[in-house]
Amino acid sequence: MFEKIKEKVKSILWKNGSHDLDHVDRVYDMCIHIWKLEWADLEILKISALLHDIWRPKQHETKWKICHAQHWAKLAKKILEELWYKQATINNVVHCISTHRFRKWKSPETLEAKILFDADKLDSIGAVWIWRAFMYANEVWAKLHNDQNTNIKESAEHWPDDTAYREYLVKLSKVKNKLFTKSAKKIAEKRDKIMLDFFNNLNEEVWWTKDL
Secondary structure, eight states: OHHHHHHHHHHHHTTOGGGSHHHHHHHHHHHHHHHHHHOOOHHHHHHHHHHTTTTHHHHHHTTTSSOHHHHHHHHHHHHHHHTTOOHHHHHHHHHHHHTOSSSSSOOOOSHHHHHHHHHHHHTTSHHHHHHHHHHHHHHTTOOSSOOTTSOGGGSOTTSTTOOHHHHHHHTGGGGGGTOOSHHHHHHHHHHHHHHHHHHHHHHHHHHGGGGO
16 A cells, blocks of 8 residues: 555656655655654654645646645545545544645644654755755746845745745744754754855855945
8 A cells, every 4th residue: 555655656746846756755764764763653654754745736736826735635535545544544644744834724733743744844944955945946937036125025935036045034944943853953953054054155145246
């Protein structure tokens, strides 16, 4: 059954930019790493990690009118029922998937959901996020960086004037304070500093002529 889930994920996310199979693999591996220190239900965690972003392409196609976490949680329930998983397992997986975003909809309550949330967020900060952020900017035709006089925090998300720097200021600079597990918080400290140093250097390089 687990292999069937993996094949389903591969068929949909084999090429999906910043939210591709590589992202899923990193989140999956991070879940396992945190699990070794936190001891949650491994089966639920592994299934949830594999399925958490499978509906992301649809969210992109609808220009974010649907939430991939909420929508896919319902479809995941159907798939797991067809594979004859126990209802308790299905309910826990659905909760993990539906709460893995940046707590926009509702907060994770189970340990498995908290670990998935943390693992997903750790892949959205640090050096790997810098790479993913500019990959994502290319996907939505966003700019490299903001003008020095732009009110960045009021810039619209997912639009041509959007930038990785806006995403960093508005959301990702706050990630380290929103994680649940001690294991994730420790990893986040280093990754947060990587982002801070990078954007300090980027600002200096992009804006330096303004001071001449």
